[in-house]
Amino acid sequence: MARYSAPRGTQDLLPERIPLIDHVFWTCQEVIAGYGYLEIRPPLFEDTSLFHRSIGEVTDIVEKEMFTCQRADTSVTFRPEGTASVVRAYLESNQHKTRPFRKFWYIGPMFRFERPQRGRERQFYQVGIEAIGSHDPRLDAEVIHIGAQCYKALGLKGYRTCINTIGDHDDRERFREVVLKFVEPKLAEYCEDCRGRFGRNVFRVLDCKVRGCRELNRDAPVFLDHVSDTTRAHFDEVQQSLNALGCDFEVDKRIVRGFDYYTHTVFEYRLSSLGARDALGGGGRYNNLVEELDGPPTPAIGFSLGVTPMLLALEDAGLAAEHLGEPECPVFIVTIGDGVRLPALILAEELRCAGLRVDLDYEGKSPKAQMRSASKRLARAVVVLGEDERAQGIVQVKCLTTGKQEALPMDSDLPGEIQRILSTTPEAETTQP
RNA sequence: GUGGCUGUAGCUCAGUUGGUUAGAGCGCCUGACUGUGGCUCAGGAGGCCGGGGGUUCAAGUCCCCUCAGCCACCCCA
Known part of the structure; x- marks a missing residue:
């Protein structure tokens, strides 16, 4: 028994495994570069407040999953995701003034203080892209398509591209009222979790898996029935553009992402063979985040793909072995x-x-x-x-x-x-x- | 953070109702004409049985704690 072991939820990438990781990195990079995205490398940690502002105060990540380091009067946090850093870098280098539309990609480790299990680690790699400065629905389609192309390029099969819209702030506020009015009268009949969700995040009540709650939600209001015309039009155009790109997708009304900054288009790539945690990656539009971080109103959209689930999927599909092994010394x-x-x-x-x-x-x-x-x-x-x-x-x-x-x-x-x-x-x- | 399962050699795992010096396969090392790989054969090294405490004449085996992994939940790449 070794005296020390790697910290919980982390692992050493030994030489034999490096070629496999590199294969994933290079494959994704090749696909992404084909769409004109340029690499950006922000630091691995940021001012803690950046994540509070961007991800949202009342999210699990900010409330209990951040690796935060206090030194004297500064508090920094190891990034739990990449978008906040990229947007911060975009603003700090004055891109919004000199070159307002930019397409970035990044790859690197992210950190979340979670309980580890298959496909979930405390330090994990993500490859992501961020297209900042356009609200063109064709861009939504491009971003969504790129992720799927990465999986395709890796040779994965059976993944699904699921998309949804969560509208803008007004759409959601309007819908929140509708849902509150729907749930409140029978709140007592919902499960304990849902009664907690009621105050925190009503929308979650609608996709509770408990049988009783499902029954209660049978006639729940549908978000798309309550959105503005522009929201609906945007979503329609995204779908048209996806079809034009030849990107297979399905609309899943239940997609709700974990960060507060998302607006309009949200999406997830799923692979059921991964088990309960079936997400390969995901992303969405974030039209308010740049402004939220003290920049000018600037629409943007991006995704992040988990490298760990990609590796698991490759291994399950028998596509990993050929990339394992120590590089030869001729x-x-x-x-x-x-x-x-x-x-x-x-x-x-x-x-x-x-x-x-x-x-x-x-x-x-x-x-x-x-x-x-x-x-x-x-x-x-x-x-x-x-x-x-x-x-x-x-x-x-x-x-x-x-x-x-x-x-x-x-x-x-x-x-x-x-x-x-x-x-x-x-x-x-x-x-x- | 909650619940469940698991933890024996470098790796994958055996280990009978608690009972002598804990085993196998693979890997590793050595050797088979004192300087030549892969294949074969022979031999060898290597285990505080995850860690700590307890029950017992006796614990890898039973109990408690702890650490880690896995599975599910919360949530999420």
């Missing part, structure tokens, strides 16, 4: 005898300078064991440098895929020769089991 130098300790060090460095990835034994292993190490490291060529070779001014170069070995003079073009040997043995070992 050239390994086997030394025999103490007399070649320094010559081997020099030779390795010369080969590296010529652009090869080279390693050698630092454990004092026998030649046989060094060969085994080379194999395990997926080396494709071994350079044997022993006392005998050194005396003759040569090295033995053994190709591990063909097993052929040839003697080459030390003063010949060794890097070139090794390159030649590596390139004449294409992909032999990748076809092994």
Whole structure:
């Protein structure tokens, strides 16, 4: 048992797993870049107040899930999501004055003090995009489509793109009144949770899973019946644009997102095979957030995709294995005898300078064991440098895929020769089991 | 934060109604002509049985606490 373990809800990304993570990163990045989004890298922590303002005071995240650090008179919080930071950076660099419409993407760790379970960690990676400065419904469609394209590019199947609108502030206030009037008379009949939700967030009462509450909600008011014409028109155009893009989607009236800043279009990507926590990612429009953070009224929309659920989905679909494993080190130098300790060090460095990835034994292993190490490291060529070779001014170069070995003079073009040997043995070992 | 399940070698797991020196497969190390991998064979190392306390003549096995993971809830990527 190790003395220390990683903090709860965190994990080490060991070398074997890095290629898989990178695969996800690169695939998403490639898709996103195709739509003109540019990467932005804000700090991992912000003034605590930024999240209070953006996410909302009465959200679970702000109330109990923030990693906050107090030093003297400053309080910073490790970001629980990316949007607030991006908007803050947008305003701080005066984009709203110089280049009001911008499209950003980001990737990096987020932090939430939650109880961990499958697909939920306290430090987790998200890839996200934020398009700030336009209310064009075609942009909503683009953003929604990009997320789906990321999943498609990863080879995932069976995910669903669910969209909804939560209207603007007026729409919701109007609807809140309607719902309050609907629920209040029979409040006593609802479950305990719902009676709590009544005061905090009435809308949640409408999608309670308890059977009794479902019965009570059978004739509940429908939001879309109470929205303004502009809200409805926007939502309609979003759907038309999605169809134009060839993006499959379904409307799910129950989508309500966890942050206060969302307006109008909200969406979620779901994959039921993930279990109870079936969301791959989600996002929405946030037309009031820029203003809320002391900028000019500026419409915007974005999403964030959880890397953890993507990894789980890839693993479930059997698409992860091919990306797991330690990156190969194509050239390994086997030394025999103490007399070649320094010559081997020099030779390795010369080969590296010529652009090869080279390693050698630092454990004092026998030649046989060094060969085994080379194999395990997926080396494709071994350079044997022993006392005998050194005396003759040569090295033995053994190709591990063909097993052929040839003697080459030390003063010949060794890097070139090794390159030649590596390139004449294409992909032999990748076809092994 | 609430409830439930689980925790034995590096990994995946066996371990009978509590009973002697806790096992297997894989992996790791060594060896099979004192300098040559993969395959095979032989041998070897490696476990405070998650941690702490308790019951008992005796605890990996039973009880309590704690930590961690998983599952569900709240909520959420």
